[in-house]
Amino acid sequence: MNPIVRRAAVIGTGSIGASLAVAARKAGAIGHVIGVGRGRANLAHAIDSGLVDEVSENPFAAVADVDLVVLATPVDSATQLLPALVAAAPERAIFTDVGSVKQPIVEAAVKCGVAERFVGGHPIAGGTGTGAIAADVDLFRGRTVVLTPTPEVAAGACAIVREVWAAVGARVVEMTAARHDEVVALTSHLPQFVAFALCASVGRSGEIDPALFGTGFRDTTRLALSDHDMWLAIAELNRESILQAMDRFASLWLELRAAVAVGDTAALRRIFQEARDRKARLSA
Amino acid sequence: MNPIVRRAAVIGTGSIGASLAVAARKAGAIGHVIGVGRGRANLAHAIDSGLVDEVSENPFAAVADVDLVVLATPVDSATQLLPALVAAAPERAIFTDVGSVKQPIVEAAVKCGVAERFVGGHPIAGGTGTGAIAADVDLFRGRTVVLTPTPEVAAGACAIVREVWAAVGARVVEMTAARHDEVVALTSHLPQFVAFALCASVGRSGEIDPALFGTGFRDTTRLALSDHDMWLAIAELNRESILQAMDRFASLWLELRAAVAVGDTAALRRIFQEARDRKARLSA
Numbered sequence: 355m356n357p358i359v360r361r362a363a364v365i366g367t368g369s370i371g372a373s374l375a376v377a378a379r380k381a382g383a384i385g386h387v388i389g390v391g392r393g394r395a396n397l398a399h400a401i402d403s404g405l406v407d408e409v410s411e412n413p414f415a416a417v418a419d420v421d422l423v424v425l426a427t428p429v430d431s432a433t434q435l436l437p438a439l440v441a442a443a444p445e446r447a448i449f450t451d452v453g454s455v456k457q458p459i460v461e462a463a464v465k466c467g468v469a470e471r472f473v474g475g476h477p478i479a480g481g482t483g484t485g486a487i488a489a490d491v492d493l494f495r496g497r498t499v500v501l502t503p504t505p506e507v508a509a510g511a512c513a514i515v516r517e518v519w520a521a522v523g524a525r526v527v528e529m530t531a532a533r534h535d536e537v538v539a540l541t542s543h544l545p546q547f548v549a550f551a552l553c554a555s556v557g558r559s560g561e562i563d564p565a566l567f568g569t570g571f572r573d574t575t576r577l578a579l580s581d582h583d584m585w586l587a588i589a590e591l592n593r594e595s596i597l598q599a600m601d602r603f604a605s606l607w608l609e610l611r612a613a614v615a616v617g618d619t620a621a622l623r624r625i626f627q628e629a630r631d632r633k634a635r636l637s638a
Numbered sequence: 639m640n641p642i643v644r645r646a647a648v649i650g651t652g653s654i655g656a657s658l659a660v661a662a663r664k665a666g667a668i669g670h671v672i673g674v675g676r677g678r679a680n681l682a683h684a685i686d687s688g689l690v691d692e693v694s695e696n697p698f699a700a701v702a703d704v705d706l707v708v709l710a711t712p713v714d715s716a717t718q719l720l721p722a723l724v725a726a727a728p729e730r731a732i733f734t735d736v737g738s739v740k741q742p743i744v745e746a747a748v749k750c751g752v753a754e755r756f757v758g759g760h761p762i763a764g765g766t767g768t769g770a771i772a773a774d775v776d777l778f779r780g781r782t783v784v785l786t787p788t789p790e791v792a793a794g795a796c797a798i799v800r801e802v803w804a805a806v807g808a809r810v811v812e813m814t815a816a817r818h819d820e821v822v823a824l825t826s827h828l829p830q831f832v833a834f835a836l837c838a839s840v841g842r843s844g845e846i847d848p849a850l851f852g853t854g855f856r857d858t859t860r861l862a863l864s865d866h867d868m869w870l871a872i873a874e875l876n877r878e879s880i881l882q883a884m885d886r887f888a889s890l891w892l893e894l895r896a897a898v899a900v901g902d903t904a905a906l907r908r909i910f911q912e913a914r915d916r917k918a919r920l921s922a
Binding site: 478479480497498500525527537538540541542544545546547548549550551552553554555556557558559562563564565566567568569570571572573574575576577578579582585586589590593596597599600601602603604605606607608610611614615617619622623625626627628629630631632633634635636637 | 762763764781782784809811821822824825826828829830831832833834835836837838839840841842843846847848849850851852853854855856857858859860861862863866869870873874877880881883884885886887888889890891892894895898899901903906907909910911912913914915916917918919920921
């Protein structure tokens with residue numbers, strides 16, 4: 355069986371890029387993968403472990419003769435790199451990405467004139483490590499990948515990106531980039547900012563014996579060690595939706611505070627129940 | 639070796655009460671334990687599984703000839719029950735409890751005239767189930783128990799309660815009830831309310847495919863299924879410290895929101911770092 359894509363470049367061989375490279379190669383979905391990165395040790399690991407077929411430190415040379423370009427760098431770099439990659443790649447090349455914010459990259463694609471062959475993507479799958487060393491051939495198995503095709507995208511380009519994701523075991527859903535960014539502001543960015551704020555506000559309240567923190571605090575703040583650069587970029591790129599989500603949270607917080615202050619049992623029960631209902635629907 | 643306590647009544651044979659009963663009996667710290675509860679099936683399990691030596695549905699009869707009374711009911715019931723238990727118990731009986739809020743029960747003890755023989759306690763250990771069936775002889779091993787003796791407590795009473803906890807493997811720390819309540823408002827009650835608010839505010843934002851919630855949201859909202867009655871009681875009993883903690887969080891939230899709104903990278907980095915520092919000190 356022929357591969358879905360003959361030759362692809364994966365720009366950024368971190369855990370997501372390297373996982374997609376190895377999974378797509380093993381599944382026979384991509385015939386030849388060039389892994390592009392800046393860290394030599396990371397690239398050496400990628401090639402030595404057979405995650406990719408070839409490595410390169412030069413993204414523009416790497417895309418010269420490929421059918422698919424996968425942007426798997428940090429979200430802000432992907433948007434910055436796109437125009438020069440479009441110029442360096444053949445006109446047949448389809449572009450996709452794996453970033454967790456979709457409107458800026460989709461807008462950049464339209465601006466570069468590749469709206470017909472750019473399919474934004476976001477796998478809802480987080481590895482536990484960073485770099486090619488954290489690559490996992492099964493990272494996307496059973497996970498969801500959101501694609502955000504614009505009305506301009508050629509049906510063939512969209513089908514190819516869908517098929518590659520399906521080949522590595524992911525379930526593909528489609529929505530607009532705007533809706534995606536609104537949704538992840540609630541499901542991913544808001545919990546991250548809540549964890550930062552919870553941990554920082556307790557941090558400002560003086561020293562407390564670590565033994566007095568139970569498992570509740572530990573779980574609720576697991577995200578507090580997340581990468582700062584990544585979250586600065588996300589805060590910048592998804593600002594409007596994040597602010598909206600933060601304001602929704604703030605309004606609930608005021609409501610909860612008022613109910614605690616006056617001992618309004620009915621209001622507290624209602625909020626507790628809304629929380630339980632939303633939580634229960636996650637596992638339904 | 640003689641037991642530390644000859645005869646004790648544990649009022650409330652839920653997971654904490656039953657775990658303490660079985661652990662203290664196995665360790666030889668308490669000679670005879672009467673488990674008191676209202677649910678017949680639960681009491682039957684407690685006696686049939688050898689968690690306690692004797693069961694009773696009548697707390698007042700149960701304490702008639704004991705040396706130690708352990709209040710292990712929900713926090714609000716403990717405060718309500720205390721006066722009648724003091725009246726029913728012999729004058730030699732020492733009282734302690736396991737509630738997660740300490741000022742109201744300590745105040746109740748002072749009011750009942752048992753300040754000399756009441757030692758408030760709070761094990762920082764949560765079981766995963768409820769009822770005697772969730773009893774775990776090792777629940778307190780390596781965990782911390784906070785005792786909140788008042789200046790009026792007799793040294794002997796305090797020593798006995800400490801020794802019982804040490805015998806079941808816990809590490810005992812002492813602080814005032816006021817400091818305890820301030821600390822748990824930050825380390826336990828605040829994360830709980832954050833989880834309720836996060837889940838409820840996302841719940842109000844319309845339906846979202848469960849597959850679009852990553853592990854971050856799931857961990858940050860693990861507490862959202864917590865028991866409502868317990869948290870209504872805690873909100874009532876520790877109102878002032880909870881409001882103070884909520885206001886600290888709200889002020890951090892406003893600061894974070896302002897930094898996101900204007901893209902103040904330095905302010906965002908500072909908050910992210912404060913969060914990381916606090917989190918890192920938990921495992922230090």
